[in-house]
Amino acid sequence: xxxxxxxxxxxxxxANERFEGAHLLCPxxxxxxxxxxxxxxxxxxxxxxxxxxxxEVCTAVYPYTSWDTSWIHIGFENAAxxxxxxxxxxxxxxxxxxxxxxxxxxxxxxxxxxxxTYDIGFQWLSxxxxxxxxxxxxxLDNENYANTGxxxxxxxxxxxxxxxxxAGRVSYGKKQKKKDIVAIMAAHGAPYVAQLAPNKxxxxxxxFQKALETEGPCFINTVSACTTEWKFNxxxxxxxxxxxxxxxxxxxxxxxxxxxxxxxxxxxxxxxVEEYLAAQxxxxxxxxxENRHVIDMIQKEVNERWEYLQxxxxxxx
Amino acid sequence: xxxxxATDRRGIRELGAEExxxxxxxxxxxxxxxxxxxxxxxxxxxxxxxxxxSDFSSYTATVASWRVIKPVxxxxxxxxxxxxxVWCPDTSIISRDKQMLGIDYDHCKGCGVCVEVCPTNPxxxxxxSEAEEPEAALAxxxxxxxxEKK
Ligand SMILES: Cc1ncc(C[n+]2csc(CCOP(=O)(O)OP(=O)(O)O)c2C)c(N)n1
Ligand code: SF4
Ligand code: SF4
Ligand code: SF4
Ligand SMILES: [Mg+2]
Numbered sequence: 143x144x145x146x147x148x149x150x151x152x153x154x155x156x157a158n159e160r161f162e163g164a165h166l167l168c169p170x171x172x173x174x175x176x177x178x179x180x181x182x183x184x185x186x187x188x189x190x191x192x193x194x195x196x197x198e199v200c201t202a203v204y205p206y207t208s209w210d211t212s213w214i215h216i217g218f219e220n221a222a223x224x225x226x227x228x229x230x231x232x233x234x235x236x237x238x239x240x241x242x243x244x245x246x247x248x249x250x251x252x253x254x255x256x257x258x259t260y261d262i263g264f265q266w267l268s269x270x271x272x273x274x275x276x277x278x279x280x281x282l283d284n285e286n287y288a289n290t291g292x293x294x295x296x297x298x299x300x301x302x303x304x305x306x307x308x309a310g311r312v313s314y315g316k317k318q319k320k321k322d323i324v325a326i327m328a329a330h331g332a333p334y335v336a337q338l339a340p341n342k343x344x345x346x347x348x349x350f351q352k353a354l355e356t357e358g359p360c361f362i363n364t365v366s367a368c369t370t371e372w373k374f375n376x377x378x379x380x381x382x383x384x385x386x387x388x389x390x391x392x393x394x395x396x397x398x399x400x401x402x403x404x405x406x407x408x409x410x411x412x413x414x415v416e417e418y419l420a421a422q423x424x425x426x427x428x429x430x431x432e433n434r435h436v437i438d439m440i441q442k443e444v445n446e447r448w449e450y451l452q453x454x455x456x457x458x459x
Numbered sequence: 460x461x462x463x464x465a466t467d468r469r470g471i472r473e474l475g476a477e478e479x480x481x482x483x484x485x486x487x488x489x490x491x492x493x494x495x496x497x498x499x500x501x502x503x504x505x506x507x508x509x510x511x512x513s514d515f516s517s518y519t520a521t522v523a524s525w526r527v528i529k530p531v532x533x534x535x536x537x538x539x540x541x542x543x544x545v546w547c548p549d550t551s552i553i554s555r556d557k558q559m560l561g562i563d564y565d566h567c568k569g570c571g572v573c574v575e576v577c578p579t580n581p582x583x584x585x586x587x588s589e590a591e592e593p594e595a596a597l598a599x600x601x602x603x604x605x606x607e608k609k
Binding site for chain 1: 491493494501502503504505506507510514515516517518520521522525539540541542544545546547548549550551554555556557563565566567568569570571572574575576586
């Protein structure tokens with residue numbers, strides 16, 4: 143297979159784009175930054191399945207497509223299954239010798255939002271990983287059902303305001319914890335699982351390449367800042383993502399074969415989560431005096447989680 | 460909008476064909492081909508300007524009307540770092556042979572991300588009103604900012 147050189151950005155920028163403009167994602171949407179980076183990381187043929195969500199809906203507005211690769215428009219729940227089915231058929235036809243160009247390198251990829259991944263397509267994803275398909279599944283985690291108006295998902299963090307977990311006089315927004323999807327996928331024994339962020343472009347490109355190269359099912363959770371539902375100015379998508387990774391709200395790490403955990407990014411100056419929260423409208427209510435305890439609770443969770451990740455890395459088990 | 464239906468070898472008929480079909484009449488398993496002809500060569504090895512895009516590719520469409528502000532590019536200060544290229548969500552920074560060539564105003568939505576991530580001092584990309592002429596914008600370019608002492 144041929145990977146694009148990612149030694150530096152200049153070399154990476156020689157990749158010929160296969161994801162076209164004039165899709166209808168919001169200005170500043172991180173989904174397309176992540177998709178572009180995945181597609182630019184290789185020049186292999188790609189077969190991509192997208193679960194219903196902002197990415198799918200906005201890149202296939204009839205009669206237009208933004209994809210220069212094979213791309214399957216599938217249901218909300220079954221991107222994993224569609225990609226797995228294509229991969230299984232490809233393998234079978236290769237065995238039977240009925241492929242036109244059996245030596246052309248092909249990679250199978252599925253994209254799903256957090257709603258599609260953490261909730262609605264959860265068992266389908268679990269099945270794909272358990273059956274061992276050679277598919278890279280990428281979750282575009284914007285922590286809500288953005289395409290249908292910002293409902294809470296099991297990826298929405300504590301304290302966030304969403305249209306179905308509203309902050310007001312009696313509530314401070316979502317009360318339940320964010321599901322640890324990375325740990326769950328690693329527990330399947332998948333060969334490569336990671337959490338990555340587009341602001342750290344090189345770490346993300348490396349992770350994508352590793353997943354594409356690894357035989358078997360790989361899962362990557364990517365942080366996808368959503369200007370509309372997180373409520374920030376579209377120009378700040380990368381700035382917000384910097385705050386997310388540097389406050390350790392989104393630690394960047396990988397887990398190999400369900401065991402060895404490697405931290406891929408250690409911020410030089412860890413910033414308080416408060417700075418990350420303050421930059422987004424969805425957390426505005428937390429800055430009222432009566433909600434101060436929620437910020438403290440979030441900070442405590444973040445500290446404990448970072449401690450846990452470091453210990454696991456050290457232990458190497 | 461009226462469009463196409465899957466039938467012949469390529470799976471499509473041309474936009475504007477005699478029998479126009481609405482999106483709600485499209486049959487299951489319809490394929491929209493991104494290119495006019497079956498691609499024998501790997502698309503990743505062909506530069507966008509040399510590809511035979513079909514009318515179905517959003518490359519042939521524009522979102523220019525979304526913008527109220529637009530980025531203007533100043534070649535004199537640019538160091539070709541490609542930050543703007545990697546983070547543009549709309550594939551609208553045109554880079555070829557490691558050089559930043561300019562902005563694709565058919566596909567740029569004016570989000571301003573490229574300006575935020577541009578590292579030069581002053582920036583090589585700045586936002587201006589959509590109506591501003593590029594020459595006028597370049598004439599107004601700010602001077603180098605002195606570093607504030609902390
Ligand atoms: C089975 C089913 N239920 C509900 C919907 C409606 N629906 C379409 S997109 C969407 C939300 C998608 O959220 P997510 O997966 O997080 O992607 P995002 O839009 O946030 O990128 C919903 C509920 C659907 N298409 N199919
Ligand atoms: S709502 Fe959010 S995820 Fe959806 S297109 Fe807009 S910014 Fe992107
Ligand atoms: S303003 Fe946004 S869409 Fe336009 S070139 Fe800059 S980053 Fe791309
Ligand atoms: S980010 Fe600025 S300096 Fe870097 S290539 Fe773009 S315009 Fe040039
Ligand atoms: Mg979502």
